Amino acid sequence: MARGNAAGSSNGSGQKSKAFAALIVGMVLGLSAAGFLAWYVFSKNGSEFTNKEANRPKTPIAAPTPAPVVMPAPVAASAPHANPDYEFYKALPDKKEHPVLHTPATPKAPTVAPAVSAPVNPAAKAVVDGTLYFVQVGSFQNGDDAEKLKAKLALLGMEATVQKADVAGKGVFHRVRLGTFKGLNETNAAIANLKQNGMSNATAVRAQ
Numbered sequence: 347m348a349r350g351n352a353a354g355s356s357n358g359s360g361q362k363s364k365a366f367a368a369l370i371v372g373m374v375l376g377l378s379a380a381g382f383l384a385w386y387v388f389s390k391n392g393s394e395f396t397n398k399e400a401n402r403p404k405t406p407i408a409a410p411t412p413a414p415v416v417m418p419a420p421v422a423a424s425a426p427h428a429n430p431d432y433e434f435y436k437a438l439p440d441k442k443e444h445p446v447l448h449t450p451a452t453p454k455a456p457t458v459a460p461a462v463s464a465p466v467n468p469a470a471k472a473v474v475d476g477t478l479y480f481v482q483v484g485s486f487q488n489g490d491d492a493e494k495l496k497a498k499l500a501l502l503g504m505e506a507t508v509q510k511a512d513v514a515g516k517g518v519f520h521r522v523r524l525g526t527f528k529g530l531n532e533t534n535a536a537i538a539n540l541k542q543n544g545m546s547n548a549t550a551v552r553a554q
Contacts, residue, residue, distance in 0.1 A: 475529035478553040481536045483545055485511075485521045492520035499524070502543055526553050 483499065483506065486492045492508045499506040499522070509521045524540075527533040533550045540548040 475531070477530075478526040478528060479530070479533040480523040480525040480551045480553055481527065481533060481540070481548055482551050483522045483524060483540060483548050485519045487517060487519055489520045492522050495522045504540075523551070 484492070484495050486495075489508070496506045496508055504524055506522050506524050509523055511519050511521055513519055524536060525533075527536055530550070537548045537550065
């Protein structure tokens with residue numbers, strides 16, 4: 347009798363354990379199915395939402411409109427002052443004739459007489475000296491000395507001549523001369539050249 351009760355109690359506890367385990371397994375399966383269903387619905391809706399957002403045309407962002415530049419209004423030129431005489435005639439209702447405004451005449455430029463050149467005085471022109479001159483470099487009583495000076499002048503590129511002259515009371519002199527030269531300008535230029543070469547006794551002598 348006691349064994350039957352023990353066997354019955356063990357069978358009852360085993361059935362309870364199997365029922366509890368089946369309940370646990372059913373709950374786990376139900377939760378898994380519910381979670382899978384929720385994931386499937388969410389993934390499907392999320393992909394559709396993503397595709398709709400991707401296919402939606404993008405509205406271009408309009409560039410900001412620049413503010414209009416307001417140009418300053420041109421300053422009106424001040425009206426010229428009315429002629430007081432003209433305003434006075436307008437104020438009189440019985441005056442039918444309009445006043446005559448006289449414009450001041452423009453002064454004419456003074457006429458300038460053309461400049462007249464003063465007549466040239468012929469006497470003021472430079473006088474051309476046509477007188478002929480010799481340049482006497484030296485005078486010697488000894489003819490050899492005169493020839494030596496002539497040779498020295500030849501080395502300087504100057505062609506001289508020896509002229510004999512009988513001086514009363516002194517005898518014959520041999521004069522070494524250059525020229526002739528026309529006018530004092532040429533003569534003085536020759537004398538200056540001789541003095542630069544150490545011949546300071548050169549003098550101008552008018553040709554006869």
